[in-house]
Amino acid sequence: MSINLAFGITMQLKYLLALILMLSFFKVSAGTVEDQIKIRQSAYSLMGWNTTKIKSQIIDHPETYNKDQVIAATEVIFAIANSGLLDLYGAGTHQGTGWKSTRLKLDYFQKQEEVKEIDARLVKASIELKASANLGDLAVIKEQFGKLGAACKSCHDLIRIRD
Numbered sequence: 001m002s003i004n005l006a007f008g009i010t011m012q013l014k015y016l017l018a019l020i021l022m023l024s025f026f027k028v029s030a031g032t033v034e035d036q037i038k039i040r041q042s043a044y045s046l047m048g049w050n051t052t053k054i055k056s057q058i059i060d061h062p063e064t065y066n067k068d069q070v071i072a073a074t075e076v077i078f079a080i081a082n083s084g085l086l087d088l089y090g091a092g093t094h095q096g097t098g099w100k101s102t103r104l105k106l107d108y109f110q111k112q113e114e115v116k117e118i119d120a121r122l123v124k125a126s127i128e129l130k131a132s133a134n135l136g137d138l139a140v141i142k143e144q145f146g147k148l149g150a151a152c153k154s155c156h157d158l159i160r161i162r163d
């Protein structure tokens with residue numbers, strides 16, 4: 001083996017090692033299994049609370065519609081949806097306890113492509129919902145809110161254990 005080739009392989013190994021270290025760092029930065037489940041449950045609960053506020057003001061009691069409050073709620077949903085939630089679905093997180101036992105189905109690990117597509121829909125819907133809230137047209141907000149809800153539901157039907 002020429003010295004050059006050996007040097008080349010050593011360099012490649014170094015890059016590989018650096019990459020592995022970087023990836024393991026990202027894994028660690030998403031936290032332990034319990035931390036990932038805890039943050040996941042918190043994030044979805046907070047989105048749920050904010051969708052309830054929007055639903056109340058635009059569907060159940062439109063007479064209570066408050067533009068600023070609806071904008072604020074859509075901003076929270078937007079921020080959470082765009083925060084990279086799928087990083088909280090590490091190996092082994094279908095078992096364990098965060099604030100309570102996780103409801104993630106083991107199926108998730110076979111359905112990651114479908115979940116990615118749904119998550120992308122959630123992100124898009126959160127952007128459009130926020131824009132519609134800023135416009136303040138109830139009919140448009142309702143339509144976008146429906147799209148957001150559909151993304152939530154398709155993910156729950158696919159990978160969340162029923163109550």
Ligand code: HEC
Pocket residue numbers: 037040041042044045047048049051077101102103104105115118119122148149151152153155156159160
């Ligand atoms: C990518 C898939 C996915 C999407 C999209 C999604 N969820 Fe969930 N949701 C889950 C999973 C998985 C859990 C169970 C988390 C756990 O227990 O580890 C969950 C749990 C929840 C919970 C219960 C949290 C708790 O622990 O009490 C609420 C509320 C919730 N989701 C609301 C929403 C809302 C509202 C949306 C849309 C704005 C949404 N979810 C979108 C997958 C998703």
